[in-house]
Amino acid sequence: MAATPPMGWSTWCTNDLCGIPDRCSEYEVRNKADAMVAQGMVELGYKYILLDDCWSDHERDENGELQPSPHLFPSGMKALADYLHERGMLLGLYSCVGTETCKKNRPGSYGYYETDANTFAKWGADMVKADYCNKPSNETGRDLYTQFSQALNATGRPMVFAMCQWGVDNVSEWGGDISQMFRIQMDHIPFWNWPPTAAGEGYGAGTKNIIDFMADLHPSKYTRPYAWMDPDFLETLFLDKYNPITMNYTNSRTEYTFWALWSAPLLVATDPADLSEEKRSILMNPEVIAINQDEAFVAGERIRNDNETTGGQVWSRPLSNGDLCVVLYNSGNSDGVSVSVSWEEVGWSAEDKVYVRDLWERKDVGLVTDGFTAVLPAHDVVMLRLTRDLSRFENDFLQNLKQL
Numbered sequence: 001m002a003a004t005p006p007m008g009w010s011t012w013c014t015n016d017l018c019g020i021p022d023r024c025s026e027y028e029v030r031n032k033a034d035a036m037v038a039q040g041m042v043e044l045g046y047k048y049i050l051l052d053d054c055w056s057d058h059e060r061d062e063n064g065e066l067q068p069s070p071h072l073f074p075s076g077m078k079a080l081a082d083y084l085h086e087r088g089m090l091l092g093l094y095s096c097v098g099t100e101t102c103k104k105n106r107p108g109s110y111g112y113y114e115t116d117a118n119t120f121a122k123w124g125a126d127m128v129k130a131d132y133c134n135k136p137s138n139e140t141g142r143d144l145y146t147q148f149s150q151a152l153n154a155t156g157r158p159m160v161f162a163m164c165q166w167g168v169d170n171v172s173e174w175g176g177d178i179s180q181m182f183r184i185q186m187d188h189i190p191f192w193n194w195p196p197t198a199a200g201e202g203y204g205a206g207t208k209n210i211i212d213f214m215a216d217l218h219p220s221k222y223t224r225p226y227a228w229m230d231p232d233f234l235e236t237l238f239l240d241k242y243n244p245i246t247m248n249y250t251n252s253r254t255e256y257t258f259w260a261l262w263s264a265p266l267l268v269a270t271d272p273a274d275l276s277e278e279k280r281s282i283l284m285n286p287e288v289i290a291i292n293q294d295e296a297f298v299a300g301e302r303i304r305n306d307n308e309t310t311g312g313q314v315w316s317r318p319l320s321n322g323d324l325c326v327v328l329y330n331s332g333n334s335d336g337v338s339v340s341v342s343w344e345e346v347g348w349s350a351e352d353k354v355y356v357r358d359l360w361e362r363k364d365v366g367l368v369t370d371g372f373t374a375v376l377p378a379h380d381v382v383m384l385r386l387t388r389d390l391s392r393f394e395n396d397f398l399q400n401l402k403q404l
Helices: 026-038 077-086 113-123 141-154 207-217 249-261 277-283 286-292 391-403
Strands: 007-010 048-051 090-096 127-131 160-163 181-183 228-230 266-268 301-306 312-318 324-330 337-342 354-358 363-368 371-376 381-387
Touching: 007 090, 026 048, 026 077, 048 127, 077 090, 077 113, 090 113, 113 141, 127 141, 141 160, 207 249, 207 301, 249 266, 249 277, 249 286, 249 312, 249 324, 249 381, 286 381, 312 337, 324 337, 324 371, 363 371, 371 381
Parallel strands: 007 048, 007 266, 048 090, 090 127, 127 160, 160 181, 181 228
Antiparallel strands: 301 312, 312 324, 324 381, 337 371, 354 363, 354 381
């Protein structure tokens, strides 16, 4: 499981202030699943549906096993898993390595790792997210997550283990050895810039803060198949049916750009049903998704940082066919910032003729020498695919001639 970065939807911020009312239901999950299938999201790779801290009853059953809320999930979790599997989708369930979950005092998995792992396997779950609240002070997070990981492995059922340790205890150094996803910082909330008010590592909870923190983590050192650095959920156009003030189109597209560039999990925490044209253009751009899923799986790195002057940044990552993905980014609050990249900065020759494609516009820019410059509004990006080996285009041209 999770040979490529997982993609899907989480209940966390859908019709909800990111867990404050803390609600989800069987009806909601089935409705969103059907919408994702109908809109073509599953075909693009959005297969996981992750129920966050909202599904469990407040008491274990008479056998000491977790049970779903009978009011919210009257058909039970096995039936819900079957419903998703029939549609080519996968079920993820939330738990916690501590004694209680982070919201509403639901039972955690501490002392029940084997029991809960077997319960999840019996239900047909495909992903288990484990949060970090209410853990015993005499045991390390690494020990607790290792125990839970071993319990899940012992069931014999493949399940993605998603560690939500908020980036503490240098989790980047070891998280990929025992999980398929590991959180690298505090919770992400649907704001562009937000101070570090939550527990965990990082420069803050906003999108801009996460981008700067990931730059200093150097994600290419840690990201690999079956071991994905997780910056937390995507907050794409949060509450867009009302007025997406905190995560508008530009902020949301920039967020998605970087999650794709890092080969991070693409788990959308906002409503996937009845996608607006703006939201569809972000979530369902196959060329940007292809960067996230590219088989090189080398996370993008920041190669230039002008935060102290213009706010411009340049990021780059290699792709499996020899191309490069380059992102020009205006991190500041001023419009009209010019951001440039030279071919020498990305390791090529200044004389190279490079074929440039704009991935968000889904348009060819053409052959370019010396480099590329974009003038960007505040918070905005240009995401480029650069091709230096032009023989591929020549071969395509010759092949087309033969068909005439």
